[in-house]
Amino acid sequence: MATEYPEVFIRELEMVQSIVDRMANNSFMIKGWTVTLVVVSLLINSQSIHKIIAFLPWLVFWILDAYFIHLEKCYRALHEWLIVTRPDSNECLFNLKAEKRFGDEVDGIITVMFSKTLVPFYGVIFVLILVVNLAL
Numbered sequence: 563m564a565t566e567y568p569e570v571f572i573r574e575l576e577m578v579q580s581i582v583d584r585m586a587n588n589s590f591m592i593k594g595w596t597v598t599l600v601v602v603s604l605l606i607n608s609q610s611i612h613k614i615i616a617f618l619p620w621l622v623f624w625i626l627d628a629y630f631i632h633l634e635k636c637y638r639a640l641h642e643w644l645i646v647t648r649p650d651s652n653e654c655l656f657n658l659k660a661e662k663r664f665g666d667e668v669d670g671i672i673t674v675m676f677s678k679t680l681v682p683f684y685g686v687i688f689v690l691i692l693v694v695n696l697a698l
Contacts, residue, residue, distance in 0.1 A: 571648050574656060578641045581658065585634035589627050593683065596623040600687055604694050616691045624684045628675040632661075632668065639664035 599619035606613075640660040647653065657663070674680065 567649065570655070571644075574648065575641065575644055577656075577658065578637055578644065578660075581660075582634055582637045582641065585630050585637065588630045589634070592623050592627045592630065596620065596627075596684075596687065599623075600691060604691065613691075613695050616694075620684065620687050620691060624675060624680065625671070627684075628671045628677075628680060631674045631677075631680070632665075632671050635668035635674075636660035636664045639668055 596619060600616045603616040603619065604613055637660045640658070640663065643664070669677070675684075
């Protein structure tokens with residue numbers, strides 16, 4: 563026998579899932595922009611300062627990527643909370659402030675920055691920038 567869920571429960575889950583999808587897409591786009599801007603700044607041959615400037619997008623986008631992954635984790639925690647809590651309660655109905663509610667329960671931005679998925683990506687870019695700068 564299939565369980566019938568209220569329409570409001572389904573809509574709330576769909577909203578949270580669309581936010582999770584956007585956060586994942588933002589993280590993907592940031593990685594693309596990181597590679598593009600770092601390579602462009604390394605290809606500018608006019609002055610050595612331009613090659614050092616490559617560290618700026620590398621660092622800014624690394625932090626921003628970690629922030630979006632942190633937010634994604636917050637919304638995943640909200641999604642899990644909804645599945646467990648919502649069928650029996652209307653507590654916090656349509657409250658999508660996931661970072662405020664679950665930010666302390668998931669990995670923080672610094673922890674995410676040094677996660678096993680981000681360190682290899684941004685580490686390789688860092689080494690590339692370093693090698694190009696040392697080859698000046």
